[in-house]
Amino acid sequence: MEIELKPASKYERRIFYKEEWNVKDVPDFIIDSITSREFGFDHYGQGPNDRYKTFPDALRLKRFIKVKQPFAAYCSVAFYEKPKQRKGWQQSELVFDVDAKDIPIRTCDCKEGEVCDKCLNQAKDIVLMIKDVLNDDFGLNNINMVYSGRGYHVRVLDEEVMDASSDLRGQIVQYVIGAKEPDLTNNLGFNNLQHFIIPYGYPYNFTRWAKYTILHLTKDSELDNVNKKLLRDVLKERHFLEEDSWGLFRANIGPIRYKRLISAVARVNMGITDTKVSIDLKRILRLPSTLHSKVSMKSTLIKNIETFDPFDDAVPQFVYDRK
Template sequence: MEFREATPTERMQYYAEEWNPRSIPDFITAALPEKEIAYDHNGSGYNDRYNAYTTLRELEVRIKTLNPYAVCASTAYYEHPEKREGWKKAELVFDIDAKDLPIRSCSCEPGSICDVCIEEAKELALHLMDTLKGDFGLGEVHLAYSGRGYHVHVPDERAEHIENRSAILSYVMGSVRPNDPLMVGGYARTWRRMMAFTVSKLQERDLSFLSPKVAAAVVEQKEAIIAGIQARKLDFLNVPGVGKASSDKVLEKLMEYAGLTVDGKVTIDTKRILRLPSSLHSKISMICTLVKHPETFDPFSHAVPRFVHERP
């Protein structure tokens, strides 16, 4: 599929004929008067900030008048969103952008995307959601297709008041070695899952710090390494052709890669704005979409606006 920019006429067509404001998730509309809305009018950035609306109808009228290039809502809830004052709390959010994934099994160069790495971004988002629900017991965890990857929104009271989010970030990403990697549950399990996920996507190009021969040995024996992780073997990287020094380096690198799979700045910044689900990602002509059924969601059939099919 070709990712082409939407023209102003196509944007107008989308917002007039296809967009339904009721597709904005309830967790945003229910708190609309506390959210800051930001617009990018022409692709030059979110220069129109400090917008606030008391009703969904007001927001609808505004969006249908502007046909914005992009529209975002704040993850924060404010007493005065029109001044960005009176911060109350913020959704816990994670941003997984396929184009920034440090390792992926496709041949995309950094900055590009394809259906393979978009699918891998979803796989990662689902792991992350599982950790948030299972290990943290968070109930409200939503997935949104962002256009080039996925956003995980957690509008759960228990998470929204946490101001320092770096610990939860490194936990969920498995970027720190657990004290006891053999523990059946808890963080050790999350860490093992992230290590297995990262190994499964490894290519030789991701191991350029090793000699080509050792890198090839790691990649060739990925399945054995993953089986070792799942069997809770401490020395899962101890496979033929990979010495102790190399396997130590690989493990460090795996944790580094795992930590880079989400954009940490987005999670840590509690005054972030994030693309509004249901709105158009004009740069690539895809719809930012709340994903209700992740297993069957396919962005290329569920997030493509009608005008793309009607293009000459």
């Protein structure tokens, strides 16, 4: 059956929250801190204007959602002493928001603002790379992967990053997604920032992402300061990157044009994730287990990202019942 990503009707929302939604599907990392989080709701499809909601326990949250059957439900990444007033900030999750419709170089034929199985798979590949960097380079392990409905949220709750400032979060994001052009004259990368150390070997991580981006370019791709001739040459010579032969690739492109390309790739990579979400200490995110009503998909905590398929694991029953 082909899944049509169209908005859910009010009747379909009612059926979902009455028959399918279960508060037990809300992740433990949210329930365990429920009294410290702000919740927000969109009841009419116009944005989350019902904010500053708090709940003392999962039962009260369940009752509210069962009655209201919201168009969308959200909760804060921040923990507060007084979440109802958003006062007394304590700490926040570090978040990477990868939306399939906003991937800078997509390999599908979707129109602007649309998503399909191909670009959703591309988004999944990206979050797998992000998870690997967080694990391998930073040693972070409390990483929760959530399918948001049109992409993925990577939600990190390791204590090492929970109290990080917005500036430090921005630096971490730049490292993780290869969005800062490395200094090609040395291999030091970032140094110690506040109390958190961003690993050495930054050029390696950058080339990992640069390779990903360059291998996804097409003849119609547009990059700042990269003309059509350079793009054609990149496409012609990029087979060297499949064998990690960066030296041959760089030599054939030429050092000046290579530097221009690398600068353009760094700017492209900055759009891989929504950095504004990552640095916002008071951001609210879609509540896992609830309905993304614009596309009739469930926001879902992912137990195994390797095998997760949104078109099998995040489709509400009412979608299958549509005629």
